[in-house]
Amino acid sequence: MSFELSADHEVFRKVVRDFAEAEIAPHAARWDREHHFPVDVVQAMGELGLFGIVAPEEYGGAAGDFTSLCVAIEEIGRVDQSMGITLEAAVGLGIAPLMTFGSAEQKERWLPDLVAGRALAGFGLTEPEAGSDAGATRTRARLEGGHWVIDGAKAFITNSGSSITSLVAVTARTGETTDGRPELSAILVPAGTPGFTVEPAYDKLGWHASDTHGLTFEGCRVPEDHLLGQRGAGFRQFLATLDDGRIAISALAVGLAQACLEQASAYAKERVAFGRPIGANQGVAFQVADLQVMVDAARLLTYKAAWLKDEGRSPAAVKQAAAVAKLYSTEAAVSATRVATQVFGGYGFMEEYPVARFYRDAKILEIGEGTSEIQRLVIARGLGLPVE
C-alpha cells in the first residue's frame, strides 16, 4: 500500500508548478480584473502537453494516466482557477467525449488540434431550464436531407466562445423512445456554423478569465455524420463523461485549498497584532491546522478516485469515488477560502491578495459538473438508498 504519487508524477508536478508560477501566477490578477482569456497561455499549456496527457499517441497525445492529468489541474489551479478550469473542461468535456465516443473520421478531424492546445471544444449539456435535470433538455435536432437541423439554447458553456474554439458538442432531443421518453443524442457543431450563435460572455462572480457563454441554435444545420456516438445514447454518454470530470474538478479544488493553506499559514506567521504573530493565537493557528486536515483529506480522496480509474476498476466504483471526492474537495475548498480570507483580515477583502480572488472562484466548484446535492444523490443511490 502506498499513499505517494510516483517519482514520475512528482517530476511532472515540479515542471507544471514552475510553469504555473512563472507564466500564470504573475498575470492571474490582471486577467481576472480585465476578464481576459489568455489564448497564448492556453497554447503554452498545449506545448507543455497538458491537453494531451491521456490522449492516444496517434492523435498527438502521450497516452499517460489520469492521475497525471489531476496533478496538472491541481498545480494550475493552485495559482489560477480560471486556467485550471480551462484545462479541466478542455480535456474532460471537450476531448474526452470525442475520444470515447467519436468515429475515426471525427477523431482525425478534431483531436490533433485539441490535443495540442491549438483549439478548444465545449460540451453543451446545460440549458436555461435543464441543469441538474439534464434529461429535461429542450433543444431539438431533426434529420432533414442528410443534415441535423438544431433549434434550442444552451447555458453556461465553458470554452465555447474563445477565438480558438473549434467545436461544441451539444445534447439534443432527436426523437422519442418506444416508451415515449425523449431520445437524447449528442451532435458536434463546428464553430461558425450558420444558425449557431455564441452569446456575449457572462458576467460571473468568479472564474473571470475562463470563457463561458450561452449558445443559441436557430435552424443550425450540420451533416448527419456529425452525430457523436450512437443516436439515443446521449444521456448515457454524458453521465459517463461527468464521472471522470468530477475527479478532475476535485483536483482543481485541491489546488485551491492547497493555495489557501500555504498563503494563510505564511501570513499567520508574519502578520503581527498585539505584539506577536497572529498565528500565536490558537484561534488563528487552529483554523490553519484544520486547513491542513482538509487539504490532506481532499487530496487523498481525489487521487484515490484517479487511481481507481487508472487501475480500470468497475465504473460503479469509480462513479462512487468520483462523487465522494468531488463533494468533499469542493466543499473543503469553499471552507478553505473562507478561512484564508478571515486569516488575512481586511487584506483578505482586497483584490491585492490572491485569497480574495480565490474566495470568489471557489463557490462554482460546488455547482459545476453536478452540484453538491447531486453528488449526495449519486452517493446515496450508490449505497442502495431509495432516494428520489
Added chain:
Amino acid sequence: MRIVVLVKHVPDATADRTFDPADNTTDRAGVDGLLCELDEYAIEEALKLAEDRDADVTVLTMGPEQASDALRKALQMGAHDGVHLLDSALHGSDAPATSLVIARALERIGSYDLVLTGMASTDGGMSVVPAMLAERLGLPHIGFVGELSLADGTVRGRRDGDSASETIEAALPAVVSVTDQINEPRYPSFKGIMAAKKKPVETWSLADLGVEPAQVGLSAAWSAVESFTERPARGQGEVVTDDGDAGRRLADFLAQRKFV
C-alpha cells in the same frame, strides 16, 4: 551531425548556499541541486539547431551522483542521450582539471560538430571552462554569443558588447558559449518527461578516459579556498527624512561610502 551540450548540476541559487567546512568546497549535499539555469539556454539552442537539420544532441555533465538529475532534465527537454563523468577522485576539481576531463570525454565521443555551453555556472561563475576546453582540443572558441547560426561547416555568433556588436565566424567543430539573451528555454513537456526515461545515459570514470586521479581533484587544484566567512547579516537601512536638506544628506551618505 552531433551537438554536445555541457551542463552542470549546481546548488539551487534561491536556497541558502554554503561551503563544506571539511575542505572548503561548495556544499553540494546539503542543498537541493538543479540544472544550472544558464545551461538551459545552451540546451534550447542545440534543440532548435537540431530541429532544423538532422542532428543529435548529446548532453554531458561532470559531477557527483545527483548530477544525473541535470542530464535527466536536459533529456526531458528533448536532448537525445547523455554522458555522465563520475568519479570520486573528481571532487574539488578546478576549472583547468574540469576542462581536461571534459576534453578527454569529447575525444572519446569522437564525432561531434559543435560544443555548446552556458555563459557561466551559477555556482562557480568563472566562465573559463569553454575557453580552456577549446584550447585543449585545439578548436576555435566564441564566447558569450547572443545569436547563433550554422552554415556549410561554419558557425556564426554575435557577441553584444557595451559599444559594439561583433559577428564572429569559426570553422566547425567549435566551442561556443551562449548568453541568456539568445532564446527562451522551453519547459519539458509531459511527453518529453515520459520519453526521457528511456533515453540512454552512459557513465564514464577517469579510468575510462585515461586520466590519472592525481591530475584532478582538490589536491591538483591551482587555487584553493583558504577560509570562508558567512556574509554579514544585512543591517537596518537608514531613512532620510526631508527637512529641506535631504539632498545634501543623501550626497554626504554616498560620498562617505565613496559611491560618488
